[in-house]
Amino acid sequence: MKKAKEHIDETILLKIIENTADVNERSLFKRWIESSDMHAETFEQLKKLNQLTSIDIFNQQKNWESVLKKVKEEKAIPDYIELPVAQRSTITLQLRTFLRYAAMLLILLGVSFLIKIVVFDSQQLTISGKDMKLHEAYTLADGSKVYLNGNSEISFSKKFGIKERKITLKGEAFFEVQRNEKMPFSITTCKTTTEVLGTSFNVYSELSGKVKVSVVTGVVSFYSGEKENGLKLVAGEQGSYNPDLQKIVKDKNVDMNLLAWKTGILYFNETPITDAFNLLQKQYSRVFVFEPKQGSIPLLTTTFDNQTLEAVLDELNLLLNTKNVCKNDTIFFKSFIK
Structure with a gap:
Protein backbone atom coordinates (compact mmCIF):
# COMPACT_ATOMS: atom_id res chain seq x y z
CA MET A 1 0.00 0.00 0.00
CA VAL A 119 7.59 20.10 0.70
CA PHE A 120 6.23 22.10 3.59
CA ASP A 121 2.67 22.84 4.60
CA SER A 122 0.97 25.87 3.09
CA GLN A 123 0.58 28.69 5.57
CA GLN A 124 -2.96 29.38 4.32
CA LEU A 125 -6.23 27.58 4.99
CA THR A 126 -9.15 27.72 2.54
CA ILE A 127 -12.71 26.85 3.59
CA SER A 128 -15.36 26.34 0.90
CA GLY A 129 -19.12 26.60 1.29
CA LYS A 130 -19.47 23.52 -0.92
CA ASP A 131 -17.90 21.43 1.84
CA MET A 132 -20.26 22.66 4.55
CA LYS A 133 -23.79 21.63 5.46
CA LEU A 134 -26.74 23.99 5.01
CA HIS A 135 -26.83 26.67 7.75
CA GLU A 136 -23.57 25.31 9.20
CA ALA A 137 -21.07 27.80 10.62
CA TYR A 138 -17.29 27.57 10.50
CA THR A 139 -15.75 28.64 13.81
CA LEU A 140 -12.43 30.47 13.61
CA ALA A 141 -9.64 30.26 16.18
CA ASP A 142 -10.84 33.44 17.92
CA GLY A 143 -14.38 32.09 18.31
CA SER A 144 -15.85 34.13 15.43
CA LYS A 145 -18.31 32.30 13.18
CA VAL A 146 -18.55 32.38 9.39
CA TYR A 147 -21.51 31.18 7.31
CA LEU A 148 -20.62 30.60 3.65
CA ASN A 149 -23.10 30.76 0.79
CA GLY A 150 -22.90 28.09 -1.92
CA ASN A 151 -19.69 28.27 -3.94
CA SER A 152 -18.16 30.95 -1.71
CA GLU A 153 -14.88 30.48 0.14
CA ILE A 154 -12.61 32.15 2.67
CA SER A 155 -8.82 31.99 3.03
CA PHE A 156 -6.76 32.91 6.08
CA SER A 157 -3.43 32.24 7.77
CA LYS A 158 -2.93 29.19 9.97
CA LYS A 159 -1.76 31.70 12.58
CA PHE A 160 -5.08 33.55 12.46
CA GLY A 161 -5.92 35.15 15.80
CA ILE A 162 -2.36 35.17 17.16
CA LYS A 163 -1.18 38.55 15.90
CA GLU A 164 -3.90 39.51 13.44
CA ARG A 165 -7.37 38.57 12.21
CA LYS A 166 -7.42 38.85 8.42
CA ILE A 167 -9.56 36.94 5.93
CA THR A 168 -9.92 36.92 2.14
CA LEU A 169 -13.42 36.24 0.80
CA LYS A 170 -14.71 35.08 -2.58
CA GLY A 171 -18.50 35.18 -2.92
CA GLU A 172 -20.85 35.75 0.00
CA ALA A 173 -20.58 35.16 3.74
CA PHE A 174 -22.20 36.19 7.00
CA PHE A 175 -19.86 36.96 9.90
CA GLU A 176 -20.47 36.89 13.65
CA VAL A 177 -17.25 38.39 15.00
CA GLN A 178 -16.01 38.02 18.56
CA ARG A 179 -15.07 41.43 19.95
CA ASN A 180 -11.38 42.20 20.38
CA GLU A 181 -10.52 45.90 20.58
CA LYS A 182 -6.79 45.18 20.40
CA MET A 183 -7.04 43.09 17.23
CA PRO A 184 -9.41 44.29 14.47
CA PHE A 185 -11.09 41.71 12.24
CA SER A 186 -10.81 42.48 8.50
CA ILE A 187 -12.19 40.91 5.32
CA THR A 188 -10.68 41.63 1.93
CA THR A 189 -12.74 40.95 -1.18
CA CYS A 190 -12.21 42.35 -4.68
CA LYS A 191 -10.73 45.82 -4.06
CA THR A 192 -12.44 46.47 -0.73
CA THR A 193 -11.78 45.91 2.96
CA THR A 194 -14.35 45.50 5.70
CA GLU A 195 -12.99 46.04 9.22
CA VAL A 196 -14.69 45.54 12.58
CA LEU A 197 -13.88 45.02 16.25
CA GLY A 198 -16.85 42.77 16.97
CA THR A 199 -20.22 42.71 15.21
CA SER A 200 -22.40 40.76 12.75
CA PHE A 201 -22.74 41.59 9.07
CA ASN A 202 -23.07 40.16 5.56
CA VAL A 203 -20.55 40.61 2.74
CA TYR A 204 -21.57 39.90 -0.86
CA SER A 205 -19.16 40.15 -3.80
CA GLU A 206 -19.54 39.54 -7.53
CA LEU A 207 -17.00 38.53 -10.17
CA SER A 208 -17.52 41.98 -11.70
CA GLY A 209 -15.91 43.49 -8.59
CA LYS A 210 -19.11 44.84 -7.04
CA VAL A 211 -19.31 44.44 -3.27
CA LYS A 212 -22.16 44.99 -0.81
CA VAL A 213 -21.75 45.04 2.98
CA SER A 214 -24.92 44.91 5.11
CA VAL A 215 -24.70 45.44 8.87
CA VAL A 216 -26.98 43.58 11.29
CA THR A 217 -25.41 44.62 14.61
CA GLY A 218 -22.59 46.94 15.67
CA VAL A 219 -20.42 49.23 13.54
CA VAL A 220 -18.45 48.37 10.40
CA SER A 221 -15.71 50.27 8.56
CA PHE A 222 -15.97 49.73 4.79
CA TYR A 223 -13.37 51.14 2.42
CA SER A 224 -11.46 50.77 -0.84
CA GLY A 225 -7.90 52.06 -0.85
CA GLU A 226 -7.19 54.30 2.12
CA LYS A 227 -9.15 53.57 5.29
CA GLU A 228 -9.62 57.29 5.92
CA ASN A 229 -11.69 57.54 2.73
CA GLY A 230 -14.10 54.78 3.78
CA LEU A 231 -17.52 54.80 5.41
CA LYS A 232 -18.82 53.85 8.84
CA LEU A 233 -21.89 51.60 8.64
CA VAL A 234 -24.23 50.87 11.55
CA ALA A 235 -27.02 48.33 12.04
CA GLY A 236 -29.62 48.60 9.29
CA GLU A 237 -27.24 50.26 6.83
CA GLN A 238 -25.40 48.88 3.83
CA GLY A 239 -22.50 50.04 1.70
CA SER A 240 -22.20 49.27 -2.01
CA TYR A 241 -18.92 49.46 -3.93
CA ASN A 242 -18.94 50.03 -7.70
CA PRO A 243 -15.56 49.23 -9.34
CA ASP A 244 -16.39 51.31 -12.42
CA LEU A 245 -16.96 54.43 -10.32
CA GLN A 246 -14.45 53.35 -7.65
CA LYS A 247 -16.89 54.68 -5.11
CA ILE A 248 -18.80 53.42 -2.05
CA VAL A 249 -22.40 54.52 -1.53
CA LYS A 250 -24.27 54.16 1.77
CA ASP A 251 -28.02 53.62 2.12
CA LYS A 252 -30.61 51.85 4.26
CA ASN A 253 -31.04 48.10 3.98
CA VAL A 254 -34.71 47.36 3.33
CA ASP A 255 -34.24 43.88 1.86
CA MET A 256 -36.21 41.42 4.01
CA ASN A 257 -34.56 38.52 2.20
CA LEU A 258 -30.97 39.64 2.66
CA LEU A 259 -30.12 36.56 4.73
CA ALA A 260 -32.55 34.13 3.13
CA TRP A 261 -29.63 32.02 1.87
CA LYS A 262 -28.52 31.62 5.51
CA THR A 263 -31.86 31.34 7.33
CA GLY A 264 -33.79 29.47 4.63
CA ILE A 265 -36.74 31.88 5.04
CA LEU A 266 -38.14 33.89 2.11
CA TYR A 267 -40.72 36.67 2.55
CA PHE A 268 -42.90 37.93 -0.30
CA ASN A 269 -45.39 40.78 0.07
CA GLU A 270 -47.04 41.71 -3.22
CA THR A 271 -43.73 40.97 -4.91
CA PRO A 272 -43.72 40.88 -8.73
CA ILE A 273 -43.40 37.24 -9.75
CA THR A 274 -40.24 37.92 -11.79
CA ASP A 275 -38.50 39.35 -8.70
CA ALA A 276 -39.75 36.48 -6.55
CA PHE A 277 -38.46 33.93 -9.06
CA ASN A 278 -35.01 35.55 -9.05
CA LEU A 279 -34.81 34.99 -5.28
CA LEU A 280 -36.12 31.43 -5.55
CA GLN A 281 -33.48 30.67 -8.19
CA LYS A 282 -30.69 31.62 -5.78
CA GLN A 283 -32.27 29.67 -2.94
CA TYR A 284 -32.89 26.41 -4.79
CA SER A 285 -30.26 26.53 -7.57
CA ARG A 286 -32.88 26.17 -10.28
CA VAL A 287 -34.08 28.45 -13.07
CA PHE A 288 -37.70 29.57 -12.56
CA VAL A 289 -39.58 30.70 -15.68
CA PHE A 290 -43.13 32.10 -15.66
CA GLU A 291 -45.10 31.74 -18.91
CA PRO A 292 -48.42 33.61 -18.63
CA LYS A 293 -51.11 32.99 -21.23
CA GLN A 294 -52.73 36.37 -20.84
CA GLY A 295 -53.13 39.29 -18.46
CA SER A 296 -50.60 41.10 -16.27
CA ILE A 297 -47.71 39.63 -14.30
CA PRO A 298 -49.09 38.50 -10.91
CA LEU A 299 -47.85 39.58 -7.49
CA LEU A 300 -46.79 37.03 -4.88
CA THR A 301 -47.60 37.22 -1.17
CA THR A 302 -46.41 34.30 0.94
CA THR A 303 -43.58 33.01 3.14
CA PHE A 304 -41.40 29.98 2.52
CA ASP A 305 -39.74 28.70 5.68
CA ASN A 306 -37.10 26.06 4.88
CA GLN A 307 -39.52 24.17 2.66
CA THR A 308 -38.46 21.54 0.16
CA LEU A 309 -38.45 22.42 -3.53
CA GLU A 310 -41.42 20.13 -4.12
CA ALA A 311 -43.46 21.89 -1.41
CA VAL A 312 -42.58 25.30 -2.87
CA LEU A 313 -43.65 24.22 -6.36
CA ASP A 314 -46.97 22.91 -5.08
CA GLU A 315 -47.72 26.18 -3.27
CA LEU A 316 -46.70 28.32 -6.25
CA ASN A 317 -48.96 26.34 -8.57
CA LEU A 318 -51.84 26.86 -6.17
CA LEU A 319 -51.23 30.60 -5.73
CA LEU A 320 -50.49 31.36 -9.38
CA ASN A 321 -53.02 28.98 -10.91
CA THR A 322 -50.27 27.25 -12.87
CA LYS A 323 -48.76 23.87 -13.47
CA ASN A 324 -45.02 23.39 -13.69
CA VAL A 325 -42.87 21.41 -16.09
CA CYS A 326 -39.27 20.57 -15.20
CA LYS A 327 -36.60 20.33 -17.90
CA ASN A 328 -33.13 19.68 -16.51
CA ASP A 329 -32.47 22.56 -14.08
CA THR A 330 -35.22 24.80 -15.47
CA ILE A 331 -38.77 24.90 -14.07
CA PHE A 332 -41.47 26.35 -16.34
CA PHE A 333 -44.74 27.61 -14.84
CA LYS A 334 -47.56 27.57 -17.38
CA SER A 335 -50.80 29.41 -16.66
CA PHE A 336 -54.08 27.74 -17.39
CA ILE A 337 -57.67 29.00 -17.36
CA LYS A 338 -60.29 26.99 -15.55
Whole structure:
Protein backbone atom coordinates (compact mmCIF):
# COMPACT_ATOMS: atom_id res chain seq x y z
CA MET A 1 0.00 0.00 0.00
CA LYS A 2 1.39 3.41 -0.98
CA LYS A 3 2.23 5.66 1.97
CA ALA A 4 0.59 9.05 2.25
CA LYS A 5 3.03 11.93 2.05
CA GLU A 6 3.88 13.50 5.40
CA HIS A 7 4.64 17.19 5.96
CA ILE A 8 7.21 18.62 8.34
CA ASP A 9 8.21 22.00 9.74
CA GLU A 10 11.48 23.25 8.22
CA THR A 11 12.93 24.03 11.65
CA ILE A 12 12.85 20.33 12.51
CA LEU A 13 15.03 19.55 9.48
CA LEU A 14 17.54 22.17 10.62
CA LYS A 15 17.60 20.63 14.11
CA ILE A 16 18.18 17.17 12.63
CA ILE A 17 21.11 18.51 10.60
CA GLU A 18 22.57 20.24 13.68
CA ASN A 19 21.83 17.20 15.88
CA THR A 20 19.71 19.24 18.31
CA ALA A 21 16.30 17.59 17.70
CA ASP A 22 14.44 15.99 20.60
CA VAL A 23 12.79 12.53 20.61
CA ASN A 24 9.43 13.74 19.26
CA GLU A 25 11.06 15.75 16.48
CA ARG A 26 13.17 12.76 15.46
CA SER A 27 10.04 10.63 15.35
CA LEU A 28 8.32 13.18 13.08
CA PHE A 29 11.42 13.32 10.90
CA LYS A 30 11.51 9.51 10.59
CA ARG A 31 7.89 9.40 9.37
CA TRP A 32 8.53 12.25 6.94
CA ILE A 33 11.72 10.80 5.45
CA GLU A 34 10.10 7.38 4.96
CA SER A 35 6.96 8.74 3.30
CA SER A 36 8.61 9.78 0.03
CA ASP A 37 11.83 9.20 -1.92
CA MET A 38 11.73 12.88 -2.83
CA HIS A 39 11.97 13.80 0.86
CA ALA A 40 15.09 11.68 1.30
CA GLU A 41 16.75 13.24 -1.76
CA THR A 42 15.85 16.74 -0.59
CA PHE A 43 17.30 16.12 2.86
CA GLU A 44 20.56 14.77 1.41
CA GLN A 45 20.94 17.96 -0.64
CA LEU A 46 20.35 20.06 2.46
CA LYS A 47 23.02 18.16 4.40
CA LYS A 48 25.56 18.62 1.61
CA LEU A 49 24.83 22.33 1.40
CA ASN A 50 25.16 22.65 5.15
CA GLN A 51 28.57 20.97 5.04
CA LEU A 52 29.78 23.29 2.27
CA THR A 53 28.92 26.51 4.05
CA SER A 54 27.90 27.95 7.38
CA ILE A 55 25.05 29.86 5.74
CA ASP A 56 21.68 29.28 7.40
CA ILE A 57 19.33 28.22 4.59
CA PHE A 58 16.27 29.23 6.59
CA ASN A 59 17.35 32.74 7.61
CA GLN A 60 17.78 35.19 4.74
CA GLN A 61 19.01 38.07 6.95
CA LYS A 62 21.61 35.83 8.56
CA ASN A 63 22.62 34.55 5.10
CA TRP A 64 23.33 38.03 3.81
CA GLU A 65 25.27 39.04 6.92
CA SER A 66 27.38 35.90 6.55
CA VAL A 67 28.24 36.78 2.95
CA LEU A 68 29.19 40.36 3.86
CA LYS A 69 31.37 39.13 6.70
CA LYS A 70 33.29 36.78 4.41
CA VAL A 71 33.81 39.52 1.82
CA LYS A 72 35.08 41.96 4.46
CA GLU A 73 37.64 39.39 5.62
CA GLU A 74 39.41 39.82 2.26
CA LYS A 75 41.90 42.67 1.68
CA ALA A 76 40.12 46.03 1.44
CA ILE A 77 39.67 47.51 -2.04
CA PRO A 78 41.54 50.82 -2.54
CA ASP A 79 39.32 53.76 -3.37
CA TYR A 80 41.40 55.16 -6.27
CA ILE A 81 41.23 54.32 -9.98
CA GLU A 82 44.81 53.95 -11.26
CA LEU A 83 46.18 50.76 -9.74
CA PRO A 84 49.23 48.59 -10.29
CA VAL A 85 48.65 45.23 -11.94
CA ALA A 86 49.05 43.43 -8.60
CA GLN A 87 46.38 45.61 -7.02
CA ARG A 88 44.07 44.99 -9.96
CA SER A 89 44.57 41.26 -9.47
CA THR A 90 43.62 41.67 -5.82
CA ILE A 91 40.40 43.42 -6.83
CA THR A 92 39.64 40.69 -9.36
CA LEU A 93 40.22 38.05 -6.69
CA GLN A 94 38.00 39.92 -4.23
CA LEU A 95 35.28 40.28 -6.85
CA ARG A 96 35.43 36.60 -7.64
CA THR A 97 35.28 35.79 -3.93
CA PHE A 98 32.26 38.03 -3.52
CA LEU A 99 30.52 36.52 -6.55
CA ARG A 100 31.27 33.00 -5.31
CA TYR A 101 29.64 33.64 -1.95
CA ALA A 102 26.78 35.59 -3.53
CA ALA A 103 26.13 32.75 -5.97
CA MET A 104 26.15 30.24 -3.12
CA LEU A 105 23.69 32.43 -1.22
CA LEU A 106 21.33 32.62 -4.19
CA ILE A 107 21.49 28.86 -4.67
CA LEU A 108 20.71 28.23 -1.03
CA LEU A 109 17.89 30.76 -0.97
CA GLY A 110 16.49 29.18 -4.11
CA VAL A 111 16.59 25.70 -2.59
CA SER A 112 14.97 26.99 0.58
CA PHE A 113 12.23 28.74 -1.43
CA LEU A 114 11.47 25.63 -3.49
CA ILE A 115 11.38 23.43 -0.41
CA LYS A 116 8.90 25.77 1.25
CA ILE A 117 6.62 25.53 -1.81
CA VAL A 118 6.92 21.82 -2.62
CA VAL A 119 7.59 20.10 0.70
CA PHE A 120 6.23 22.10 3.59
CA ASP A 121 2.67 22.84 4.60
CA SER A 122 0.97 25.87 3.09
CA GLN A 123 0.58 28.69 5.57
CA GLN A 124 -2.96 29.38 4.32
CA LEU A 125 -6.23 27.58 4.99
CA THR A 126 -9.15 27.72 2.54
CA ILE A 127 -12.71 26.85 3.59
CA SER A 128 -15.36 26.34 0.90
CA GLY A 129 -19.12 26.60 1.29
CA LYS A 130 -19.47 23.52 -0.92
CA ASP A 131 -17.90 21.43 1.84
CA MET A 132 -20.26 22.66 4.55
CA LYS A 133 -23.79 21.63 5.46
CA LEU A 134 -26.74 23.99 5.01
CA HIS A 135 -26.83 26.67 7.75
CA GLU A 136 -23.57 25.31 9.20
CA ALA A 137 -21.07 27.80 10.62
CA TYR A 138 -17.29 27.57 10.50
CA THR A 139 -15.75 28.64 13.81
CA LEU A 140 -12.43 30.47 13.61
CA ALA A 141 -9.64 30.26 16.18
CA ASP A 142 -10.84 33.44 17.92
CA GLY A 143 -14.38 32.09 18.31
CA SER A 144 -15.85 34.13 15.43
CA LYS A 145 -18.31 32.30 13.18
CA VAL A 146 -18.55 32.38 9.39
CA TYR A 147 -21.51 31.18 7.31
CA LEU A 148 -20.62 30.60 3.65
CA ASN A 149 -23.10 30.76 0.79
CA GLY A 150 -22.90 28.09 -1.92
CA ASN A 151 -19.69 28.27 -3.94
CA SER A 152 -18.16 30.95 -1.71
CA GLU A 153 -14.88 30.48 0.14
CA ILE A 154 -12.61 32.15 2.67
CA SER A 155 -8.82 31.99 3.03
CA PHE A 156 -6.76 32.91 6.08
CA SER A 157 -3.43 32.24 7.77
CA LYS A 158 -2.93 29.19 9.97
CA LYS A 159 -1.76 31.70 12.58
CA PHE A 160 -5.08 33.55 12.46
CA GLY A 161 -5.92 35.15 15.80
CA ILE A 162 -2.36 35.17 17.16
CA LYS A 163 -1.18 38.55 15.90
CA GLU A 164 -3.90 39.51 13.44
CA ARG A 165 -7.37 38.57 12.21
CA LYS A 166 -7.42 38.85 8.42
CA ILE A 167 -9.56 36.94 5.93
CA THR A 168 -9.92 36.92 2.14
CA LEU A 169 -13.42 36.24 0.80
CA LYS A 170 -14.71 35.08 -2.58
CA GLY A 171 -18.50 35.18 -2.92
CA GLU A 172 -20.85 35.75 0.00
CA ALA A 173 -20.58 35.16 3.74
CA PHE A 174 -22.20 36.19 7.00
CA PHE A 175 -19.86 36.96 9.90
CA GLU A 176 -20.47 36.89 13.65
CA VAL A 177 -17.25 38.39 15.00
CA GLN A 178 -16.01 38.02 18.56
CA ARG A 179 -15.07 41.43 19.95
CA ASN A 180 -11.38 42.20 20.38
CA GLU A 181 -10.52 45.90 20.58
CA LYS A 182 -6.79 45.18 20.40
CA MET A 183 -7.04 43.09 17.23
CA PRO A 184 -9.41 44.29 14.47
CA PHE A 185 -11.09 41.71 12.24
CA SER A 186 -10.81 42.48 8.50
CA ILE A 187 -12.19 40.91 5.32
CA THR A 188 -10.68 41.63 1.93
CA THR A 189 -12.74 40.95 -1.18
CA CYS A 190 -12.21 42.35 -4.68
CA LYS A 191 -10.73 45.82 -4.06
CA THR A 192 -12.44 46.47 -0.73
CA THR A 193 -11.78 45.91 2.96
CA THR A 194 -14.35 45.50 5.70
CA GLU A 195 -12.99 46.04 9.22
CA VAL A 196 -14.69 45.54 12.58
CA LEU A 197 -13.88 45.02 16.25
CA GLY A 198 -16.85 42.77 16.97
CA THR A 199 -20.22 42.71 15.21
CA SER A 200 -22.40 40.76 12.75
CA PHE A 201 -22.74 41.59 9.07
CA ASN A 202 -23.07 40.16 5.56
CA VAL A 203 -20.55 40.61 2.74
CA TYR A 204 -21.57 39.90 -0.86
CA SER A 205 -19.16 40.15 -3.80
CA GLU A 206 -19.54 39.54 -7.53
CA LEU A 207 -17.00 38.53 -10.17
CA SER A 208 -17.52 41.98 -11.70
CA GLY A 209 -15.91 43.49 -8.59
CA LYS A 210 -19.11 44.84 -7.04
CA VAL A 211 -19.31 44.44 -3.27
CA LYS A 212 -22.16 44.99 -0.81
CA VAL A 213 -21.75 45.04 2.98
CA SER A 214 -24.92 44.91 5.11
CA VAL A 215 -24.70 45.44 8.87
CA VAL A 216 -26.98 43.58 11.29
CA THR A 217 -25.41 44.62 14.61
CA GLY A 218 -22.59 46.94 15.67
CA VAL A 219 -20.42 49.23 13.54
CA VAL A 220 -18.45 48.37 10.40
CA SER A 221 -15.71 50.27 8.56
CA PHE A 222 -15.97 49.73 4.79
CA TYR A 223 -13.37 51.14 2.42
CA SER A 224 -11.46 50.77 -0.84
CA GLY A 225 -7.90 52.06 -0.85
CA GLU A 226 -7.19 54.30 2.12
CA LYS A 227 -9.15 53.57 5.29
CA GLU A 228 -9.62 57.29 5.92
CA ASN A 229 -11.69 57.54 2.73
CA GLY A 230 -14.10 54.78 3.78
CA LEU A 231 -17.52 54.80 5.41
CA LYS A 232 -18.82 53.85 8.84
CA LEU A 233 -21.89 51.60 8.64
CA VAL A 234 -24.23 50.87 11.55
CA ALA A 235 -27.02 48.33 12.04
CA GLY A 236 -29.62 48.60 9.29
CA GLU A 237 -27.24 50.26 6.83
CA GLN A 238 -25.40 48.88 3.83
CA GLY A 239 -22.50 50.04 1.70
CA SER A 240 -22.20 49.27 -2.01
CA TYR A 241 -18.92 49.46 -3.93
CA ASN A 242 -18.94 50.03 -7.70
CA PRO A 243 -15.56 49.23 -9.34
CA ASP A 244 -16.39 51.31 -12.42
CA LEU A 245 -16.96 54.43 -10.32
CA GLN A 246 -14.45 53.35 -7.65
CA LYS A 247 -16.89 54.68 -5.11
CA ILE A 248 -18.80 53.42 -2.05
CA VAL A 249 -22.40 54.52 -1.53
CA LYS A 250 -24.27 54.16 1.77
CA ASP A 251 -28.02 53.62 2.12
CA LYS A 252 -30.61 51.85 4.26
CA ASN A 253 -31.04 48.10 3.98
CA VAL A 254 -34.71 47.36 3.33
CA ASP A 255 -34.24 43.88 1.86
CA MET A 256 -36.21 41.42 4.01
CA ASN A 257 -34.56 38.52 2.20
CA LEU A 258 -30.97 39.64 2.66
CA LEU A 259 -30.12 36.56 4.73
CA ALA A 260 -32.55 34.13 3.13
CA TRP A 261 -29.63 32.02 1.87
CA LYS A 262 -28.52 31.62 5.51
CA THR A 263 -31.86 31.34 7.33
CA GLY A 264 -33.79 29.47 4.63
CA ILE A 265 -36.74 31.88 5.04
CA LEU A 266 -38.14 33.89 2.11
CA TYR A 267 -40.72 36.67 2.55
CA PHE A 268 -42.90 37.93 -0.30
CA ASN A 269 -45.39 40.78 0.07
CA GLU A 270 -47.04 41.71 -3.22
CA THR A 271 -43.73 40.97 -4.91
CA PRO A 272 -43.72 40.88 -8.73
CA ILE A 273 -43.40 37.24 -9.75
CA THR A 274 -40.24 37.92 -11.79
CA ASP A 275 -38.50 39.35 -8.70
CA ALA A 276 -39.75 36.48 -6.55
CA PHE A 277 -38.46 33.93 -9.06
CA ASN A 278 -35.01 35.55 -9.05
CA LEU A 279 -34.81 34.99 -5.28
CA LEU A 280 -36.12 31.43 -5.55
CA GLN A 281 -33.48 30.67 -8.19
CA LYS A 282 -30.69 31.62 -5.78
CA GLN A 283 -32.27 29.67 -2.94
CA TYR A 284 -32.89 26.41 -4.79
CA SER A 285 -30.26 26.53 -7.57
CA ARG A 286 -32.88 26.17 -10.28
CA VAL A 287 -34.08 28.45 -13.07
CA PHE A 288 -37.70 29.57 -12.56
CA VAL A 289 -39.58 30.70 -15.68
CA PHE A 290 -43.13 32.10 -15.66
CA GLU A 291 -45.10 31.74 -18.91
CA PRO A 292 -48.42 33.61 -18.63
CA LYS A 293 -51.11 32.99 -21.23
CA GLN A 294 -52.73 36.37 -20.84
CA GLY A 295 -53.13 39.29 -18.46
CA SER A 296 -50.60 41.10 -16.27
CA ILE A 297 -47.71 39.63 -14.30
CA PRO A 298 -49.09 38.50 -10.91
CA LEU A 299 -47.85 39.58 -7.49
CA LEU A 300 -46.79 37.03 -4.88
CA THR A 301 -47.60 37.22 -1.17
CA THR A 302 -46.41 34.30 0.94
CA THR A 303 -43.58 33.01 3.14
CA PHE A 304 -41.40 29.98 2.52
CA ASP A 305 -39.74 28.70 5.68
CA ASN A 306 -37.10 26.06 4.88
CA GLN A 307 -39.52 24.17 2.66
CA THR A 308 -38.46 21.54 0.16
CA LEU A 309 -38.45 22.42 -3.53
CA GLU A 310 -41.42 20.13 -4.12
CA ALA A 311 -43.46 21.89 -1.41
CA VAL A 312 -42.58 25.30 -2.87
CA LEU A 313 -43.65 24.22 -6.36
CA ASP A 314 -46.97 22.91 -5.08
CA GLU A 315 -47.72 26.18 -3.27
CA LEU A 316 -46.70 28.32 -6.25
CA ASN A 317 -48.96 26.34 -8.57
CA LEU A 318 -51.84 26.86 -6.17
CA LEU A 319 -51.23 30.60 -5.73
CA LEU A 320 -50.49 31.36 -9.38
CA ASN A 321 -53.02 28.98 -10.91
CA THR A 322 -50.27 27.25 -12.87
CA LYS A 323 -48.76 23.87 -13.47
CA ASN A 324 -45.02 23.39 -13.69
CA VAL A 325 -42.87 21.41 -16.09
CA CYS A 326 -39.27 20.57 -15.20
CA LYS A 327 -36.60 20.33 -17.90
CA ASN A 328 -33.13 19.68 -16.51
CA ASP A 329 -32.47 22.56 -14.08
CA THR A 330 -35.22 24.80 -15.47
CA ILE A 331 -38.77 24.90 -14.07
CA PHE A 332 -41.47 26.35 -16.34
CA PHE A 333 -44.74 27.61 -14.84
CA LYS A 334 -47.56 27.57 -17.38
CA SER A 335 -50.80 29.41 -16.66
CA PHE A 336 -54.08 27.74 -17.39
CA ILE A 337 -57.67 29.00 -17.36
CA LYS A 338 -60.29 26.99 -15.55
